Amino acid sequence: MNIAAEGKEEVQSNAVHPKKFIVWLMIIAIIMLFAGLTSAYIVRMGEGNWYQFELPVQFLYSTITILLSSLTMIWAYRAAKKDEIKQVNMGLLLTFILGLGFCYLQFAGWKAMVSMNLYFSDVLHGDRISASFIYALSGLHLAHIIGGIIFIFILIIKSLQLKVHKKSLLSINMCNTYWHFVGILWVYLYLFFYFAH
Numbered sequence: 106m107n108i109a110a111e112g113k114e115e116v117q118s119n120a121v122h123p124k125k126f127i128v129w130l131m132i133i134a135i136i137m138l139f140a141g142l143t144s145a146y147i148v149r150m151g152e153g154n155w156y157q158f159e160l161p162v163q164f165l166y167s168t169i170t171i172l173l174s175s176l177t178m179i180w181a182y183r184a185a186k187k188d189e190i191k192q193v194n195m196g197l198l199l200t201f202i203l204g205l206g207f208c209y210l211q212f213a214g215w216k217a218m219v220s221m222n223l224y225f226s227d228v229l230h231g232d233r234i235s236a237s238f239i240y241a242l243s244g245l246h247l248a249h250i251i252g253g254i255i256f257i258f259i260l261i262i263k264s265l266q267l268k269v270h271k272k273s274l275l276s277i278n279m280c281n282t283y284w285h286f287v288g289i290l291w292v293y294l295y296l297f298f299y300f301a302h
Contacts, residue, residue, distance in 0.1 A: 161217035
């Protein structure tokens with residue numbers, strides 16, 4: 106009887122939580138979406154009539170910002186596993202602020218592109234579709250970042266209510282996974298723009 110109970114507990118502990126499974130399904134869908142869009146970028150670039158320009162430095166700054174935010178998220182998650190609630194709050198708050206900083210830098214990058222006469226839609230210069238791709242891909246990525254920032258904000262409220270600790274790690278675990286993913290996705294996009302561009 107005890108052996109059967111132990112076996113059942115082991116199966117339950119190895120099972121993936123349904124909410125975590127949804128996060129992973131969402132990540133797979135996002136990977137497929139961006140793989141398709143970057144493939145379209147390469148195909149269109151290969152057709153010629155492709156305007157080359159230097160990426161605004163703000164995109165580099167936003168890459169550094171998102172990498173720093175991954176470090177603060179790791180700090181918050183590890184603190185939660187140790188029940189260090191003040192550090193959880195500080196780590197989440199810093200991640201939230203860096204996430205907002207990332208958004209600001211993306212808008213600054215787009216503003217710099219406009220100052221270079223590069224627009225999302227430019228009927229006068231058909232070869233500048235390269236800029237349209239960068240607006241579309243970075244804008245779509247920003248939408249996913251904003252989703253992550255909302256998730257972090259909700260998590261901060263939960264943490265202030267003492268609902269994030271070593272016996273309640275599901276929400277911070279999911280947020281941690283998602284935030285690192287969108288961070289890695291931006292690094293991939295930045296490097297893709299830099300080298301494929």
